[in-house]
Each structure stands twice: as structure tokens, then as C-alpha cells.
Amino acid sequence: MAEKEKPEVEGRRGADWSPARALARAFGAFSKAAKRYRMEWWILVIGLLIIAVIAFMTLFPGMFSPFTANDQGNPQLQKPGATHIMGTDNLGRDVWARVVFGSKTILGVAIVASLLSAGIGIPLGLISGFVGNWVDKGLSLVMDSIYSFPGLILAIAFAAMLGPGIVNITLAVAVIYIPKYFRLVRGQTLQIKEEPYVEAAKAIGARRSTMLARYIFPNVIATVVVIFSLNIADAIMTEAALSFIGLGLPAGIPDWGMDLSMGKKFLPSGVWWMITFPGLAIALLALGFTMLGEGLAEILNPRLQEY
Amino acid sequence: MKRILTYLVARILLTIPMLFILLSLVFVVLRVMPGDPVSAMLGGHAPESVIVAKKKALGLDKPIFQQYIDYMLQLARLDLGQSMNYNERVATPILQKLPATVELTLTSMAVAMLVGIPLGVRAARRRRSGNDSAIRFFANITYCIPVYWMGLMFQMLFGVFLNLFPIAGRIGARVVSSDFDRTGFYLIDTLLKGNFAAFGDVVYHLVLPAVTLGLTLSGVFIRITRANMLDSLKSDFVLATRARGIIENRVVYGHALKNALIPVVTILGLEFAALLAGAILTETTFSWPGMGRLLLERIYNRDYPVIQGVIIFYALFVSLVSLIVDVIYAVIDPRVKL
Numbered sequence: 001m002a003e004k005e006k007p008e009v010e011g012r013r014g015a016d017w018s019p020a021r022a023l024a025r026a027f028g029a030f031s032k033a034a035k036r037y038r039m040e041w042w043i044l045v046i047g048l049l050i051i052a053v054i055a056f057m058t059l060f061p062g063m064f065s066p067f068t069a070n071d072q073g074n075p076q077l078q079k080p081g082a083t084h085i086m087g088t089d090n091l092g093r094d095v096w097a098r099v100v101f102g103s104k105t106i107l108g109v110a111i112v113a114s115l116l117s118a119g120i121g122i123p124l125g126l127i128s129g130f131v132g133n134w135v136d137k138g139l140s141l142v143m144d145s146i147y148s149f150p151g152l153i154l155a156i157a158f159a160a161m162l163g164p165g166i167v168n169i170t171l172a173v174a175v176i177y178i179p180k181y182f183r184l185v186r187g188q189t190l191q192i193k194e195e196p197y198v199e200a201a202k203a204i205g206a207r208r209s210t211m212l213a214r215y216i217f218p219n220v221i222a223t224v225v226v227i228f229s230l231n232i233a234d235a236i237m238t239e240a241a242l243s244f245i246g247l248g249l250p251a252g253i254p255d256w257g258m259d260l261s262m263g264k265k266f267l268p269s270g271v272w273w274m275i276t277f278p279g280l281a282i283a284l285l286a287l288g289f290t291m292l293g294e295g296l297a298e299i300l301n302p303r304l305q306e307y
Numbered sequence: 308m309k310r311i312l313t314y315l316v317a318r319i320l321l322t323i324p325m326l327f328i329l330l331s332l333v334f335v336v337l338r339v340m341p342g343d344p345v346s347a348m349l350g351g352h353a354p355e356s357v358i359v360a361k362k363k364a365l366g367l368d369k370p371i372f373q374q375y376i377d378y379m380l381q382l383a384r385l386d387l388g389q390s391m392n393y394n395e396r397v398a399t400p401i402l403q404k405l406p407a408t409v410e411l412t413l414t415s416m417a418v419a420m421l422v423g424i425p426l427g428v429r430a431a432r433r434r435r436s437g438n439d440s441a442i443r444f445f446a447n448i449t450y451c452i453p454v455y456w457m458g459l460m461f462q463m464l465f466g467v468f469l470n471l472f473p474i475a476g477r478i479g480a481r482v483v484s485s486d487f488d489r490t491g492f493y494l495i496d497t498l499l500k501g502n503f504a505a506f507g508d509v510v511y512h513l514v515l516p517a518v519t520l521g522l523t524l525s526g527v528f529i530r531i532t533r534a535n536m537l538d539s540l541k542s543d544f545v546l547a548t549r550a551r552g553i554i555e556n557r558v559v560y561g562h563a564l565k566n567a568l569i570p571v572v573t574i575l576g577l578e579f580a581a582l583l584a585g586a587i588l589t590e591t592t593f594s595w596p597g598m599g600r601l602l603l604e605r606i607y608n609r610d611y612p613v614i615q616g617v618i619i620f621y622a623l624f625v626s627l628v629s630l631i632v633d634v635i636y637a638v639i640d641p642r643v644k645l
Contacts, residue, residue: 287447
């Protein structure tokens with residue numbers, strides 16, 4: 001009897017849990033959300049689809065392209081046609097193959113770089129907002145000055161000092177986004193610190209580390225997810241920019257930005273396919289992550305719908 | 308007036324620590340971070356003795372703290388040092404290339420505002436209509452298109468296929484270059500000389516790069532203008548002006564937009580940093596002989612003092628713009644206090 005009166009907790013695995021029921025519930029939430037958010041939901045789903053397709057391409061490049069990225073045996077500078085659907089470049093490499101195999105580089109660098117900056121920025125922001133006093137002042141000052149400096153120029157300076165290489169380009173991209181997470185998390189921490197439930201945790205004698213980890217951090221994470229997705233989009237364009245200007249990667253690694261700078265040389269003679277497709281790929285991938293971020297932002301924060 | 312003067316003085320005093328931190332940041336990136344500049348510059352294959360000699364010449368063999376003091380003292384004397392590869396002071400090429408970058412960034416900023424603000428106002432007025440969606444879609448797209456790719460696409464379309472605009476450089480080959488020695492700002496120089504044909508040529512070369520860079524930034528202006536216009540249009544003073552029977556266009560552009568523009572000015576300062584970064588890429592795409600090109604050229608030539616000089620110059624540029632924007636903000640908004 002007492003069992004029955006207990007209110008059912010949403011999402012908790014009860015005795016009557018089954019995959020079908022969970023699926024139905026998940027789908028129910030989905031369709032409810034689709035109705036409620038309309039356009040925002042579609043933006044999210046389309047963004048996810050774009051990312052999924054490109055991620056699939058990254059994982060199984062052989063399924064998409066019969067050629068490999070560094071196959072030089074084909075005729076040079078061929079227009080898009082039946083064998084080479086996106087044409088070939090000046091070394092006779094298949095442009096489509098380079099797009100397919102190049103996705104790994106850019107996606108890897110952007111995601112790892114964003115994880116790195118989140119991994120450094122979030123703890124620093126939490127500590128800065130939570131501890132306050134001179135720690136906060138010092139950290140904020142440094143982070144704000146990095147933030148005010150044009151990110152790409154900073155990344156260029158880093159990349160130039162570190163030299164080409166896939167690890168170095170990741171570091172150069174990661175550094176410039178640390179302040180973004182720091183500022184966001186610090187601001188949120190300052191707000192959440194004043195909430196009654198944090199006060200309550202303090203009153204029952206929670207340790208500072210517990211308060212940070214169990215009470216503040218979970219509430220910060222929702223906004224971080226949005227920024228993370230937008231950040232990846234940004235990092236994609238920065239990575240491509242660095243390799244476009246010739247600072248990123250050693251030759252031999254297929255990369256969209258590098259292909260663009262190659263194609264630029266042949267543009268005056270009317271070779272349009274060498275720049276169109278890699279650039280389109282960069283824009284599409286960035287668009288996917290931007291749409292995911294925008295959709296999440298509007299769904300997680302209904303107040304934004306005003307705008 | 309007195310209020311603005313006090314503000315100006317206080318703001319200039321505040322710029323000093325910011326500049327100090329920025330310059331220290333540059334020092335940290337170029338000297339303290341792992342990876343030493345001389346080995347990076349010489350490419351790793353240089354013999355040990357050459358590396359040691361180069362380090363000595365640049366003062367990099369001293370303890371890091373001593374280097375920092377030297378660096379700051381040198382900057383305090385407004386001295387950026389001597390180029391490693393050419394017989395010139397570091398400031399010479401920078402000052403030579405600066406006008407090209409300023410010309411490009413200012414015209415791009417103008418394009419961004421001329422496109423972004425009217426579209427933002429329109430989207431706000433027609434909220435949740437097809438117009439609104441289309442404009443917001445456009446704003447989002449401009450975020451995701453890399454500026455260098457947009458530049459290449461414009462070059463392909465308008466330069467190579469349609470042959471409407473030149474795709475490289477600041478002036479055509481036929482224009483006499485002695486017309487350009489006064490300020491380095493070609494738009495101003497040609498007008499000062501009264502050479503309108505050359506002025507036309509300069510504008511002609513400026514169109515594609517400025518539109519490229521301007522369009523990529525216009526999305527930000529659309530968003531900010533739209534958001535602020537929505538607030539502004541809902542506010543009481545707009546209701547009051549409407550009640551007084553003032554025609555709708557006056558209400559929107561004369562009253563609502565005026566107030567909505569105040570936050571746009573703040574964004575202007577922040578966006579300037581993005582603009583400078585975009586300018587480097589645009590300069591690369593359009594072979595525009597500005598600071599960005601200089602920086603990259605010297606990175607390839609491994610000319611360390613010039614690299615440091617250009618980056619310091621960007622730091623100065625950013626601080627100066629943020630100072631100017633803050634002062635403008637104080638002038639147009641009487642509520643601003645320090």
C-alpha cells in the first residue's frame with residue numbers, strides 16, 4: 001500500500017522498466033518538445049544530422065570514396081565528372097577523397113581543442129567565482145586580456161612559435177577559447193553561489209569541494225554544453241584558417257584548409273572545384289555545430305525565445 | 308562636457324594596466340611558452356653555435372626576468388628593435404603596411420553596419436514573419452562561412468567568371484604610385500592629389516575585400532540590432548510617441564532605433580578584435596599588402612623581432628579602439644559613469 005502512494009519519479013528505473021516503455025517515453029518527450037519548440041527543435045535535429053553524416057564519413061572513409069587522399073595516379077586538374085565527382089587537383093589527387101579523408105583532421109583537432117579549453121576554463125572559472133578575492137581578480141584580469149586580444153592572432157603567434165604539427169595546432173586553437181569558458185562559468189558560479197540551496201548545503205556542513213562538485217557544477221553545465229557546441233564550430237574555422245595561411249600541418253595530412261590554399265593558386269585559371277568543395281565542407285561542418293548549439297540554447301533557455 | 312573630460316582621463320588611466328597585461332601576454336606567448344623562438348625561426352636543423360649566437364644577439368640568453376624588464380623598457384622607449392633579416396627598424400614596415408589594414412577594416416566595418424543595422428531593424432519590425440526568418444537565417448549563415456572561403460568564392464564569381472572586379476592588390480598596374488606617398492591611405496591620397504581616376508581604381512580594388520569581410524561580420528550586427536529593437540519597440544516611450552501620432556517611420560528610425568543603437572556601439576568595440584583577425588585572412592585571400600600579410604611573410608622568413616613587433620602593434624590597436632569606443636559610448640549615453 002505504501003509502495004503505491006510513493007510518487008513516481010520521472011526517469012528513475014523502477015520495477016516496471018522496459019526498453020519499449022523507455023523508448024516510448026523518450027519519443028513522447030521528443031514529440032512534446034517538437035511541438036513546444038517548433039523551429040528550434042528542427043534546427044537542433046538538422047544540426048545533429050549534419051554532424052552525424054560527417055562523423056560517419058570520418059569513421060568509415062573507405063565506404064565513401066574509392067580513392068585515398070594521397071592517390072596521385074589520376075589525371076591532373078580534371079573537372080568534376082563521372083569518375084572524379086569533385087574533380088582532381090594539381091597533383092592528380094581526387095578532391096572528394098581529400099574531403100572525405102580530411103574530415104578526420106579538422107574534426108579531431110576542433111573537438112580535442114574544445115575539450116582542452118573546456119577542461120582548463122571550467123575549473124578555473126569555478127574556482128575564480130567560488131573563491132573570490134585576489135584569486136578571482138588576478139584570474140579575471142588575465143582571462144579578460146586574453147579575451148580582448150583577437151583570438152586568431154594569438155593562435156597564429158602560438159602556431160608560429162610551436163611549429164607545424166597536429167598536436168601544436170590543437171594547442172594553439174585550444175588556448176584562445178579558455179577565456180570563453182572561464183568568463184561564462186565564473187559568471188554563473190557567482191550567481192548560483194547566492195542560491196538558497198547552496199546556502200543550505202553550507203548550513204548542513206558540506207565541504208567546499210562538495211559544494212562545487214555537487215551543487216554548483218551541475219547547474220553550470222547546461223550553458224556550458226551550448227557554448228561547447230558553438231565553440232567547436234568556431235574551432236573548426238580557426239583550425240581551417242591556420243592551415244589555410246600555412247601554419248597548421250605538415251604536408252601529407254589531408255586537410256580542408258590546406259586544400260583551400262592550394263586551390264587558391266589555381267583559381268585565376270578557372271579551376272573552381274579545388275576551392276569550392278573543401279570550403280563548402282568547412283562551412284557545412286561549422287553550420288552543423290552552430291545549429292546544434294543554437295537549438296540547444298533556445299531549448300535549454302526559453303527566455304531566449306523572445307529574441 | 309566636464310563629465311566627458313573626466314571620463315576620458317579616467318579611461319585613459321585605465322587603459323595603461325590593460326595595455327601592460329596585453330604586452331606581458333605577448334611576452335609570455337613569444338618567450339616563456341615552450342618552444343624557443345630561435346630554434347623555431349631557424350627550423351631546427353641549424354648548428355648549435357648558430358642558435359647560441361642568434362640567441363645572444365636577441366638577448367634571449369639572459370634570465371627570463373631580465374628579458375622581461377628589457378622588453379618593457381624597450382617598449383617604453385617606443386622602440387620595437389631591429390629586423391633580423393633586413394636592414395630596417397621593425398617599425399618601418401609596420402607603419403608602411405598599417406594604412407592598408409586600417410583602410411580595409413574601416414570600410415568593412417562600414418559595410419557590416421550598412422548591411423546589418425537596416426536588416427536588423429526590418430527583422431524586428433516584421434517579427435516572426437518570413438522576412439524575419441530569412442534575415443535571421445542569413446545572419447546565422449554568415450557566422451558559419453569562413454571569411455577566406457567567402458573571399459575565394461567572390462573572387463571566383465566576380466573576378467574570374469564575370470570579370471567585374473580585380474581579385475588582388477590595392478591598385479591597378481596603370482596607376483602611378485607617386486600619387487600614394489602622403490599618408491599611405493590610398494583613398495585619402497588620391498583625393499588629396501585630385502586624381503579621381505586613381506581614386507576610382509582604389510575603390511574598385513577595395514570592393515571585394517571590404518564586402519567579404521563586412522558580410523561575415525554583418526550577422527552580429529543583425530542579431531544585436533534585432534534584439535535591441537525588439538526591446539526598444541516594446542518600451543513605453545515608443546508607445547508614447549505612437550500615441551502622439553508621429554508617423555511610423557519616424558517612430559522606428561528616429562526614436563526606437565536611436566535607443567537601440569547604444570548597445571550596438573559597445574559591440575562595435577568587441578567586434579573590432581574579430582575584424583582584425585578576419586582582416587588577416589582577407590588580406591591573405593586578396594593579396595592585400597597589410598599588417599596581416601606582413602606578419603605571415605615574416606613568420607615564413609623567420610624574422611622574429613618583426614613578428615613580435617606586429618603582434619604588439621595589434622595589441623596597441625585593440626586597446627586604442629576599445630578606448631575610443633568607450634568614449635563614444637560615454638558621449639552618446641549620458642547615463643554612463645565610470
